[in-house]
Amino acid sequence: RNGEMKIDAPLGPFMLTAKADRIEIYPGDVVVLADYKTGASPSSKQVISGLSPQLTLEAAIALDGGFPGITAFSIGELLYVELKGGAVAGSAKAIDFKDQTPDAEAMAAKAGLARFIAALPLCLGGVVAHDVSAPLLALTDRDLLGVKVVGDDAIPPRTREHLALN
Numbered sequence: 001r002n003g004e005m006k007i008d009a010p011l012g013p014f015m016l017t018a019k020a021d022r023i024e025i026y027p028g029d030v031v032v033l034a035d036y037k038t039g040a041s042p043s044s045k046q047v048i049s050g051l052s053p054q055l056t057l058e059a060a061i062a063l064d065g066g067f068p069g070i071t072a073f074s075i076g077e078l079l080y081v082e083l084k085g086g087a088v089a090g091s092a093k094a095i096d097f098k099d100q101t102p103d104a105e106a107m108a109a110k111a112g113l114a115r116f117i118a119a120l121p122l123c124l125g126g127v128v129a130h131d132v133s134a135p136l137l138a139l140t141d142r143d144l145l146g147v148k149v150v151g152d153d154a155i156p157p158r159t160r161e162h163l164a165l166n
Contacts, residue, residue, distance in 0.1 A: 003067035005060060007110070009117045016113065018058045022081070023070060031062050031072040034079050034092070041080035044096040048105065050112055055080075055095065057113065059106035075102035 001023055007014045022034035035041075035055055042052035055078040062072040083090040097105050 001067055001070075003058065003061040005064045005066040005110070007114050007117055009114075009120070011120065014117045016057060016061065018054070018061055020058050020062075020067065023062070023067060025070060025072075026076060029071045029073040030076040031059075031070065031074070032077045032079070033058050033062065033075065034081050036081045036083055038083050041082050041093055044098075047078070047095050048097060048100075050109065053109050053113070056102075056105050056109035059102055060110035063103065063106055064110075075106055078102050078105075 001020050002017065003020060004015055004017045007016060020033055021036045024032040024034070026032065033055055035058075046052040047056060059075045059078055061067060062070065062075065065071065077094050079092050079094040081090055081092050095102075095105075100108075
């Protein structure tokens with residue numbers, strides 16, 4: 001099922017779209033989201049850190065009412081279904097959020113994406129320097145305040161063309 005969520009941004013609305021592999025609805029409008037994987041699925045640590053934000057952002061879309069015909073008052077669980085095709089066709093692996101709820105992690109992922117989008121205008125006049133080994137959605141306010149913008153002249157011509165900064 002396709003869903004979307006609008007995030008207000010300095011350059012205008014940003015539309016996040018997603019296609020959920022499986023949405024289960026339980027009494028009380030509690031929603032469980034599942035993502036099918038034919039290979040290895042991300043670890044809970046990768047999801048919590050923001051390195052693998054797919055399911056948490058799908059949960060944010062669900063909580064925002066972004067999946068048509070689905071009302072989600074709460075996210076009961078986020079899980080990966082690993083499809084193996086062997087004697088046991090697959091297995092479900094729930095994300096362990098430790099001390100947090102799926103709802104809280106969904107809102108944290110949405111807030112992280114909103115901070116990232118808000119920083120994008122800095123890219124218009126130069127290159128944003130960011131440690132690429134750090135998770136994209138785990139940017140903190142300190143990271144955004146410490147962004148270094150390099151002037152247009154310092155950008156190699158191929159990069160300028162790629163970024164359409166000419």
